[in-house]
Amino acid sequence: MNICVGHQKGGVGKSTTAINLAIKRASVGKNVLFVDADPQASSVKFFMLREEEQIEPSITCTSLTGKAVYQQIPKLMDKFDDVIIDTGGRDTEGFRASLLVADTLLVPVLPGQFDYWETESLPEILDMARINNPKLRACAFINKADTHPGISMVDETVDAISELEGIELLKSKLYYRLAYRKAAELGLAVHELPGKFKNHKALMEVFNLYQEVFDA
Numbered sequence: 001m002n003i004c005v006g007h008q009k010g011g012v013g014k015s016t017t018a019i020n021l022a023i024k025r026a027s028v029g030k031n032v033l034f035v036d037a038d039p040q041a042s043s044v045k046f047f048m049l050r051e052e053e054q055i056e057p058s059i060t061c062t063s064l065t066g067k068a069v070y071q072q073i074p075k076l077m078d079k080f081d082d083v084i085i086d087t088g089g090r091d092t093e094g095f096r097a098s099l100l101v102a103d104t105l106l107v108p109v110l111p112g113q114f115d116y117w118e119t120e121s122l123p124e125i126l127d128m129a130r131i132n133n134p135k136l137r138a139c140a141f142i143n144k145a146d147t148h149p150g151i152s153m154v155d156e157t158v159d160a161i162s163e164l165e166g167i168e169l170l171k172s173k174l175y176y177r178l179a180y181r182k183a184a185e186l187g188l189a190v191h192e193l194p195g196k197f198k199n200h201k202a203l204m205e206v207f208n209l210y211q212e213v214f215d216a
């Protein structure tokens with residue numbers, strides 16, 4: 001399966017999501033190719049750290065930007081079970097190219113009206129991509145949901161996303177938890193965090209998201 005984690009907005013958790021899903025997928029024995037389509041290449045650095053620390057499962061990570069995403073991924077696909085593409089925080093050529101080779105676009109959305117406005121242009125981008133890739137599935141989910149219900153803006157964001165044409169809203173949410181940051185710092189997925197950093201809620205959230213994305 002080819003999954004693109006994308007959003008035209010920066011800092012919504014694309015790399016965090018892509019990394020966690022890729023490692024989870026590799027941990028069940030799949031041969032995963034991770035494509036960092038963000039010129040900032042933060043995921044490349046993450047996987048280099050994993051390699052230096054010899055953390056298993058090891059995942060092949062390659063950097064491809066712009067048209068190369070569209071040109072190279074179909075050539076590489078045969079060698080892997082799954083391809084996970086992490087895109088940059090803007091509407092780039094690499095993001096558009098990813099949508100032509102992906103089965104699923106996974107969109108992290110932060111709670112709050114501002115983020116919703118940014119997401120509003122997605123249906124148009126998807127319409128364009130579906131001319132050449134009609135089976136493209138698009139799913140959004142809430143990331144960094146507040147663990148304190150009193151100050152949560154999740155419900156209004158969920159309502160707003162539900163109105164977007166051609167985008168499915170997943171039930172899974174990732175809440176704002178330090179475990180995600182800590183794991184990234186250590187070159188780990190949240191389910192790999194050792195003893196004192198272990199966060200059962202975070203690993204269940206990722207597990208639920210993983211199931212909704214891969215078992216659809």
Ligand SMILES: Nc1ncnc2c1ncn2[C@@H]1O[C@H](COP(=O)(O)OP(=O)(O)OP(=O)(O)O)[C@@H](O)[C@H]1O
Pocket residue numbers: 009010011012013014015016017038087088089090143144145174175176177178180181184
């Ligand atoms: N659910 C979460 N809880 C707490 N921190 C999170 C969560 N998701 C992501 N983060 C943190 O938020 C920051 C931004 O996340 P990330 O780098 O994954 O976003 P991005 O969309 O890939 O950003 P960019 O557009 O710059 O590539 C990181 O420090 C990350 O550790």
Ligand SMILES: [Mg+2]
Pocket residue numbers: 014015016038042086087088
């Ligand atoms: Mg990123």
